[in-house]
Amino acid sequence: MLSSNLLSALSLLTLPLASAFYLPGTAPRDYHEGEKIDVFVNTLTPMLNSKLHSLISHDYYDDRFHFCQPAGGPVKQPESLGSILFGDRILTSPYEINMMENSTCKSLCQSSVPKEDAKFINDRIKEDYGLNFIIDGLPSSEMKRDLKTNEIFLDAQGFNLGDDETIPDKPALNNHYDIFIQYHTKEGYSSKQYRVVGVLVYPRTVNSMVSGSNSPDCFATQPLYLSEATHNEFYYTYSVSFIPSDIPWGLRWDAYLHVFDPKIHWFSLINSLVIVGFLVFMVAMVLYRTISKDISRYNAIDLSEDVQEDYGWKLVHGEVFRLPPRPMVLSVMVGNGTHLIMMCIVTLLFALFGFLSPSNRGSLATVLLICWTLFGCVSGYVSSRTYSTLGGDQWKPNLILTTILFPIVVFSIIGLLNLFLIFSSASGAVPFGTILAILLLWFLISAPLCVAGYFFGMKHGSFKNPVSTSSIPRQIPPKPWYLNPFPSAVLGGILPFGAAFVELYFVLSSLFGNRAYYAFGFLFLTFTVFVLTTATTTVLFTYFVLCSEEYRWHWRSFLIGGGSAFWLFTYGIWYWASRLSLDSFTSVVLYFGYLFLFTLLDFLIGGSIGYIATYFAIRRLYSSIRVD
Template sequence: MTKVLIGLLALCGLSQAMYLPGVAPNDYDQGNDVPLFVNSLTPMSNQQKSVLSYDYYDERFHFCAPDGGAKKQAESLGSVLFGDRIFTSAFKANKILCTSAPIPEHDADFINECIKNEYALNWVVDGLPAAHLSNDERTNEEYYSIGFALGNNRGAVAELNNHYDITVDYHHREDGKYRVVGVLVSPVSRAQKVNEKGVLVPGGGAMVLKGNDQVVYSYSVNWQPSNMPWATRWDNYLHVLDPSIHWFSLVNSIVIVLFLTGMVAMILIRALHKDISRYNAVDAQEDVQEDYGWKLVHGDVFRPPQRPMLLSVLVGSGAQIVAMTGLTLVFAALGFLSPSNRGALGTVMIIFFMVFSCISGFVSARIYKMNGGENWKANIGLTASLVPGAIMSSLFAMNLFLIHSQSSGAVPFGTMFALLGLWALIAFPLSVAGSYFGFRQPRIEHPVRTNQIPRQIPDQPMYLRSLPSIMMGGILPFGAIFIELYFIMNSIWFHRVYYGIGFLFLVFIVLILTCSQVTILMCYFHLCSEDYHWSWRSFLTSGAAGFYVFLYSILYYFTKLNISTFTSTVLYLGYSAVISILLTVFTGAVGYLSCLYFLQKIFASIKVD
């Protein structure tokens, strides 16, 4: 479910965002305990082999648990949806953690398979994720890469890392307090044992796990002073591997927008201005030129489309998603949703989605009433339930696959029912209220009357027929985002921190401009060809960007991932499909509303008998 939420924000980033800490700092005195918490195991590979995550205390791993059992930490709604499962750990002092019970052969095979799939351990110390040092090949700079390897692949042999060298960077303040500013872990595989006196006895070679073996886990802690202040401690984690590509993405998007702006400006300033002047010219001569071009369809252009109910519901839901995405990006760009505040992004997105249900109800009601719809009760119900219900049903179905795989990414049923309760208590009433005020508003009046008998549409050239024009129109919005989309998908599927929010916010604006302009452009061409069926075509022209995103996700699957299991494949394609559909609703609503505004303006500018 996390992947859908992130994907929705991403698809819907120039400067680095200002950092506003999301949590208050913890001050420690000398000798205080600094607790270490453990999180889920996630894949960490340059070519991802799985999308499943597992609880740290999954009984198949046989990791050391604290005395009295591990205690689950309270988490926000967004943190749960992001797949975080944080527990207390047995790490207390420099000592041997424990010696595991004999590990059955099937569990040993499971652990070895996780090592081969390059799973990583994820720990949390003072709100900071434990990391390992990575090297940026382009700049040769070292940065913190979140997580560290469960084991090492040595050809066909899987070595389990059972010793951890932990380095904790701390900042000594002038008031004598200490603050944690970095956590690095260097895992090692050792064939070690504990003698009768409880002393650790290193053995020769690495820990190669076989059936019924016992594993001795140990660790050491090195406290290292640092001059880095607490407020900038995330800088090491938020390393941008190649910022120039982000700039290239932004420049690429801006070039597309400038091209479209030039085309639209040329049409508005030259063609439309000339057309309107000619249409409005009062000529006393008898040889007045007959109407031609887009004025010919003035009596049919505002004819209600087929399935006005579905169109109004989708446009209303799209307006809701636009508002939710835009405001979330504003808060993220200002730094309020920084990674230090775990789960804040998901929580805020859900809250905004629920609150902005009033927008979906209002817009849907206005569009439905404009198109002559009379079944207002069905419109209210469908607007409040169709898109949220489709999302929840899809995620619930994929959650069953996660539960069957015993993955920690499975959302607990209690959380699912909590989301359903939030929808029933917040989203549904607000959507109904928005619809109520929408239907109370006067009907949107069109500048020209609609003829009773529809005008016959002449044969259209191949490139102006519905399917070719829709597919051509969807390329440009997709082209404006596809480079940034690559980084977003890396962040989602490779469990990396994405922090190019400044880039993403600008790409979001560019996407809206591109959708509106390409839809207006294609609509003008169709009107000049006397084709007045613009409603669904305008929605699908910009909405086709979602179809291209799904095609790109399939290409990404075959070129960047190495998934071989059925469950991971179903989850990947399922999440990608939900993201693509939501993007279609998002961009389609922008296209339809832009086209409606354009038509209202140009037909209000001409005189019609």
């Protein structure tokens, strides 16, 4: 387990140059008539319909479900590191499907479910759990119509374990599956070849047991209800139909990648661009009309006449680069935040060019992990230069904290949440071998790169401040309430959050609702707008802070930049109250644990953007005035 996970994680680093364009695992497969088509099963996951009732996934071959197993037992399929982290557990199945061979009411097996497990299955039906088949790399889906755009699309959430709507509080188990496989014919060969371009599965409940017969009746009208008082015997059956399609293999994912109401995405993006344009205009006006005139008037004064009167931001020129409290922690947070920024940018660029499509399962998480590993040098470099610029001289503790503090916090949170998954017998629990592989990636690659980046930053040294620092600190006059640290962070975070909150809804639905996210173009533009909005908002607020003769801007700039995290967590609480109906304590802990981790990442990213933008704006500002 460990070696395979580590090799899969390092595979992206060692890919040789080749003339083929297909990514690993995405090349088309041609079938001849009668050739076997493998059917794999994935974990059972809760489906996001009107409400999401759970965040716990279950193995398909969990003993409590009593699904039919292949002869010799199920065989686990190799998966990428990211696929494992996202909870995929792909196994073989007993379904026998041959290309172009239709079948009706084919018996899979006769299952026996005791009354104790019947209650477990009925509870999962009430929680809207869905089954997930994988055929030729395509997920099982149902054909649906978008009521707003009237477009036909394939919903790849899977299909329902049972039906809980016919009779309230009396769930029926779906034990028959109508499988429809769309195929595209390849002409021009001596024998016809076929490619799978779509997979649809429609489940239904049918009590197919016939007294005195060993064959099931798939056309019976009586639903199958599992009794929680007695033992249950029933058949699992399926039918297979092949449907011709004009869709070529290269476009087979288009029907799955349906963007719900794209007008919302465009409205959000245009709204964000308007916000950014307004902010940039405001900052430009402040810098050009106010600051430029102040600088010109300030520099025109004859310093020898001793008639210079400082006020506002110019009055604190001897304090603005004073050593802030806890500079080591600040530099560590800026370094790790910049690390995450680079990771997001590179991953989004890969996704933008189509390398992280859903056809390559787990590729998004894998690339995120690889980028996090390789960009450890960025955190070391930025932390080193930030700390030396702030005037810190204890570089050894700073190096150690930069290397281990943030990974330890993240690993601790994820490890604690993983314990809840293990105790709940959830398939999403990360195996020990995978955890060890990630720790080795951090210890053997990321940590050494962080150390190398730190020493490279020490070699470059600190940034030279344009003005010197006075020996005696000035007193700080009273200032408006909204310029205090917490209110300014909350107010400053509104605009960056407002620029991204619509897209955030789709991201949360993807993270917690087991839906694939594929609108990477919108996400990349939204992230760009978020960066610009955060930078301009923080610079503007910091200018107001300096005008009030408050020179302690370092932590304020980081807090204002990271202020969107407060609104993100608030939005997460609203999402939990409006879109989720979690029935177990474990699901609630998992949701708020992941939400807290997501908020922490946003705080570090936004804070780093705000601090870096503010520092260079202040350097530019104070380098424009003459100081005696």
